[in-house]
Amino acid sequence: MGKKIQFSLVYRDMWQSSGKFQPRKDQLERIAPVIIKMGCFSRVETNGGAFEQVQLLAGENPNEAVRAFCKPFNEAGIKTHMLDRGLNALRMYPVPDDVRRMMYQVKHAQGVDIPRIFDGLNDIRNIAPSIKWAKEAGMTPQGTLCITTSPVHTLEYYSELADKEIEAGAEEICLKDMAGIGQPAFLGKLTKMIKDKHPEIVIEYHGHSGPGLSMASVLEVCQNGADIIDTAIEPLSWGKVHPDVISVQSMLKHAGFDVPEINMDAYMQARALTQEFIDEWLGYFINPQNKIMSSLLLGCGLPGGMMGSMMSDLGGIRGTINNLRKKKGEPELSVDDLLIKLFNEVAYVWPRVGYPPLVTPFSQYTKNISLMNLLSMEQGKGRYVYMDDAMWGMILGRSGKVPGEIAPEIKELAKEKNLEFTDVDPHTLLENKLPEFREEMKKNGWDFGKDDEELFELAMHPEQYRNYKSGQAKKNFLADLQKAKDAREGAKVSIEEATAFKHAKADAIVAPVKGQVFWEFQGDGEAAPAVEPYIGKEYKEGDVFCYIQAPWGEFVTVPADLGGKLVEIGAKQGAKVRKGDVLGYIQREA
Incomplete structure (x- = not known):
C-alpha cells in the first residue's frame, strides 16, 4: 500500500467561491453530522475569511454559527481549520496586534484547531506574529505559501518562505493555489524540496479548479510527499471552486495511494442538503458563471474565491461603461465582453504593481485598479485615475513588500501625488484598539459573549457588527433577497410587502x-x-x-x-x- 493521503472538506470556501453568503447556523448544524458520516474527511474548514463577515451581513451571529458547526467535528475527532489573512486576519484591511492576538484565543475556545495563516504578499513579517499567537492560544499554526506563476515566484522563493515560516513555529505548510494557476510540475518539485528538508512537516494542498490544472497538481504533490488534499463536494465542486472528493479519491486510489473510502449514501445526502440550501436562498446570490471552468484564468491569475464579488462588480459598472459607449456611438459590451477586457487588463496591471500574489485582499486591489482603468480609459482619461488608499497602500509598501518591482509610470504618479514608499514593518503602523471597543460594548450595554467573542466580533468587523446589532443588517439582507428573487423569478411582491418597503x-x-x-x-x-x-x-x-x-x-x-x-x-x-x-x-x- 502506498503513502497515506488524507482529505479535507473546504465547506466554507465552497460557498465563498460560488456566491456571496454562507449557510445559516441551523443549516450548518444539519450538514455537519452528514459530513462526519461520509467517513472520508480528517479535516473540515469551518470558518475564517469571509465566513465571519458575510454572516453579519445576513444578520446572523457568526460566533454561534462557528461553535455549532465545530462542535460535532470536535466530538468526532475531525480537525477543524479556518482561513486567516495574516495582517488582515478575517477582514480585507489591516488589523491591530491586540485584536489579531485575541482572535486565536477566541477561535480556539470556539473549537477551531488549525489557522491557515497566509499573507497576500507572502511577507513573513505579516505571518510570523500570527504563528506565535496561534501557538500561544493552543492552536496548530499552518504556514501558507500563496502560489502563483510569475518570473519572481521561483522554487527558491517559495522554499525560502517555507523555511522562514517553519523557523517561526509553523507546524504545517499549505500550498495555497488560490487561482489554480500553479503549474503541476512546479508544485511537485516544491513539495519535494520542502519534504526533503523538513520531513516532519505536514503539507496540505489547496487548489481551485478554475483553469483546469488542479487535478494534475493533486497527483504531482501527492507523488512528491504531500499529506492532505483539500476537496469539495457536489453541487458546488468544480467550476471556480475545488475538485470533487470522489474524483480525487478515485485518481489517487488507482495511483496506489492509501486513501479513505467514501460512504456514498452520506455523500448523496450531503449533496442533497447542499442543493436544498442553494434552492432555499443561497442560490439567489450565486452567479452561474462561477460553475464554469475557464482557461482564461491562466492569463489573469484571479482566484476562485473572489469570483462572486467580481461578477457583482462587473454587473454594477457595466451600465456606466455602456452609457459612455452609447454616447460615443459604440456598441454595448456584454458581460462576457467586459469579462475578457477585465482579464486582459489584470494581466497588464499585475506585473506593473509588483506581481502581488492574487489572493485576498491584493487580488481585489489589483482587480479594482483594472476595473476602474476600464472605466477611466472609456472616458479617455488613461489608466490609474481612480485609485483609493487601499490600492496605493499595496503599491507603497504599507501592507508589506510586493515581490516584484513597481513600474516607473506608477512610481512617477506617486511622486506627483507626493506619496512616499516605505519598507516599515506593516503591523507597527497600527495602534491597539481593544480598549476603545471595550468601552463601546460597555456604553451600549452589549454582552461580551463567551470568551469575549462578541467583543472580538465588534473589533474585527466594526461596521458590520454595529449593523447586525441594530437590526439594519437583517433588513438590508431581506431587501436584497427579495430583489434577487424578483430578478430571478420575475416575482411580484405583495401589496403589504411593497407598502412596508416604501415606508422603510x-x-x-x-x-x-x-x-x-x-x-x-x-x-x-x-x-x-x-x-x-x-x-x-x-x-x-x-x-x-x-x-x-x-x-x-x-x-x-x-x-x-x-x-x-x-x-x-x-x-x-x-x-x-x-x-x-x-x-x-x-x-x-x-
Whole structure:
C-alpha cells in the first residue's frame, strides 16, 4: 500500500467561491453530522475569511454559527481549520496586534484547531506574529505559501518562505493555489524540496479548479510527499471552486495511494442538503458563471474565491461603461465582453504593481485598479485615475513588500501625488484598539459573549457588527433577497410587502457602507471630467444612484430607491463617506 493521503472538506470556501453568503447556523448544524458520516474527511474548514463577515451581513451571529458547526467535528475527532489573512486576519484591511492576538484565543475556545495563516504578499513579517499567537492560544499554526506563476515566484522563493515560516513555529505548510494557476510540475518539485528538508512537516494542498490544472497538481504533490488534499463536494465542486472528493479519491486510489473510502449514501445526502440550501436562498446570490471552468484564468491569475464579488462588480459598472459607449456611438459590451477586457487588463496591471500574489485582499486591489482603468480609459482619461488608499497602500509598501518591482509610470504618479514608499514593518503602523471597543460594548450595554467573542466580533468587523446589532443588517439582507428573487423569478411582491418597503425608505439616499463615492460617469470627451448628476435629474425606481467602494474592496451599488427628481447632492465624485451619510435627496412624484 502506498503513502497515506488524507482529505479535507473546504465547506466554507465552497460557498465563498460560488456566491456571496454562507449557510445559516441551523443549516450548518444539519450538514455537519452528514459530513462526519461520509467517513472520508480528517479535516473540515469551518470558518475564517469571509465566513465571519458575510454572516453579519445576513444578520446572523457568526460566533454561534462557528461553535455549532465545530462542535460535532470536535466530538468526532475531525480537525477543524479556518482561513486567516495574516495582517488582515478575517477582514480585507489591516488589523491591530491586540485584536489579531485575541482572535486565536477566541477561535480556539470556539473549537477551531488549525489557522491557515497566509499573507497576500507572502511577507513573513505579516505571518510570523500570527504563528506565535496561534501557538500561544493552543492552536496548530499552518504556514501558507500563496502560489502563483510569475518570473519572481521561483522554487527558491517559495522554499525560502517555507523555511522562514517553519523557523517561526509553523507546524504545517499549505500550498495555497488560490487561482489554480500553479503549474503541476512546479508544485511537485516544491513539495519535494520542502519534504526533503523538513520531513516532519505536514503539507496540505489547496487548489481551485478554475483553469483546469488542479487535478494534475493533486497527483504531482501527492507523488512528491504531500499529506492532505483539500476537496469539495457536489453541487458546488468544480467550476471556480475545488475538485470533487470522489474524483480525487478515485485518481489517487488507482495511483496506489492509501486513501479513505467514501460512504456514498452520506455523500448523496450531503449533496442533497447542499442543493436544498442553494434552492432555499443561497442560490439567489450565486452567479452561474462561477460553475464554469475557464482557461482564461491562466492569463489573469484571479482566484476562485473572489469570483462572486467580481461578477457583482462587473454587473454594477457595466451600465456606466455602456452609457459612455452609447454616447460615443459604440456598441454595448456584454458581460462576457467586459469579462475578457477585465482579464486582459489584470494581466497588464499585475506585473506593473509588483506581481502581488492574487489572493485576498491584493487580488481585489489589483482587480479594482483594472476595473476602474476600464472605466477611466472609456472616458479617455488613461489608466490609474481612480485609485483609493487601499490600492496605493499595496503599491507603497504599507501592507508589506510586493515581490516584484513597481513600474516607473506608477512610481512617477506617486511622486506627483507626493506619496512616499516605505519598507516599515506593516503591523507597527497600527495602534491597539481593544480598549476603545471595550468601552463601546460597555456604553451600549452589549454582552461580551463567551470568551469575549462578541467583543472580538465588534473589533474585527466594526461596521458590520454595529449593523447586525441594530437590526439594519437583517433588513438590508431581506431587501436584497427579495430583489434577487424578483430578478430571478420575475416575482411580484405583495401589496403589504411593497407598502412596508416604501415606508422603510426615506427621501434621503444614504450610504449603506462607508467608502469612496463614484457617481455614474457621463464624461464623453478626451479629457472630459466626470459629470456628477444634476439637480432635477429624474430617476426611475431601481435606477443606480451611485457606487461606493467599500473598505473591503467591493463596489456597492446604491439604488435610487423609488425614484423621483434629484433636488440636492450631498457628496462629490471621489468623496469619502461614512455609513449613513446623505448622498442626495430625491423628491418622489406625487
